[in-house]
Amino acid sequence: MTESQGISRRRILTIAAGVAGASATGAAAVLGTATPAQAAKVPQKAVKYQDTPKGEASCENCELFEAPSSCKTVDGTVSPQGWCMVYVKKPS
16 A cells, blocks of 8 residues: 555554553553554544454454544544454453
């Protein structure tokens, strides 16, 4: 994917990894400021967001989901039953 086509999959995964890492360590909470990874949200189309789950994977069991209808990584309204390619399963 070129820059003119939008954000790359690698960039999306880098953002998701940064957000997941920050939330897992609590680093952002300790610093009290948003990190660049947290501040950047990607369009739903770029991560192939859909309003339906993919098998057992859904936003409501993703570590990046913020109830009731948003995501740390994806811009816009997100359904708890949705799914996108930056899905990160919550630890059991």
